[in-house]
Amino acid sequence: MSAIFLVRHGQASFGSDEYDRLSPLGLSQASTLGHALAAAEVRPALVVAGSLRRQADTAAAMIEGAGWEREGRIDPAWNEFDHIALATATGHPDDPGAFQDALEVGMRAWANGDTHGPETFDGFQTRTRLALQRVLAASPSGSAVVVSSAGVISWLTASLLGGSVDLWIRINRVCVNTGVTKFVHGSRGLSMVSFNEHGHLTRSAVTYR
Numbered sequence: 001m002s003a004i005f006l007v008r009h010g011q012a013s014f015g016s017d018e019y020d021r022l023s024p025l026g027l028s029q030a031s032t033l034g035h036a037l038a039a040a041e042v043r044p045a046l047v048v049a050g051s052l053r054r055q056a057d058t059a060a061a062m063i064e065g066a067g068w069e070r071e072g073r074i075d076p077a078w079n080e081f082d083h084i085a086l087a088t089a090t091g092h093p094d095d096p097g098a099f100q101d102a103l104e105v106g107m108r109a110w111a112n113g114d115t116h117g118p119e120t121f122d123g124f125q126t127r128t129r130l131a132l133q134r135v136l137a138a139s140p141s142g143s144a145v146v147v148s149s150a151g152v153i154s155w156l157t158a159s160l161l162g163g164s165v166d167l168w169i170r171i172n173r174v175c176v177n178t179g180v181t182k183f184v185h186g187s188r189g190l191s192m193v194s195f196n197e198h199g200h201l202t203r204s205a206v207t208y209r
Helices: 024-039 053-066 083-087 096-111 121-138 150-160 165-173
Strands: 002-008 046-049 143-148 180-186 189-197
Touching (some): 046 053, 083 096, 096 165, 150 189
Parallel strands (some): 002 143, 046 143
Antiparallel strands (some): 002 180, 180 189
16 A cells, blocks of 8 residues: 655745745744654655745755655646636735635636636646656555645545535635645555644644645
C-alpha cells in the first residue's frame, strides 16, 4: 500500500504585490510540518511540488525541517487555478472574508462554464487527475509528499468522495496553510484517510489565506 500526503502551501503574502511569496509565518509553518512528518517517521520516496513560488518554497522548507536527504521535484500540474482572476472578476476585494466570498462565486461560475480564463474547468480536472496518477505510478509501494494548493487538494478530495462542485467549494473554504490530506492506494483502489490535518500547528499559527 502506498500513501500520498497532500500538503497545502504555507501562508502566502495576501494583500501584497507579491502574493506568491511565503510570509515569515508561512516559512515557519512549512518547517514545523517537516519536523512533524519526520517525528511521525514519514520517509517519502518522492517529494513533488507545483512550480508556483509559494509551493516550491514550502517544499524546500519542509524538506529542510524534516532532514530528508532529497530534493523535491517540480510538476506544474500541481499548480493552483487562477484564483486571483476568479475572485477579482467583479472587483478587487482586499478583505480576506470578502475575497473568499468573491472567490466562491467565481469558482461556481467557472465550474458551470459561465466564466472563462487561461484554463477551462475541464482542463483543470484533467491535469490534476493526471498529476495524481503520475505520483501513484512513481511510488507504487512507498509514500509521497506533494505540495500544492487548496483548490487542487480540495478538488481531488471532493472527486474521490464522489462529491459535487458545491462540496469542492465547501472543502476549499476550510483548507489550512500546511494542512495535510492523506490518501492511500492499495488493492481496493484509492481512499482518503484524513483531510486537512494540522495538529502540527499551534492555534496562533493556523491561517487560511
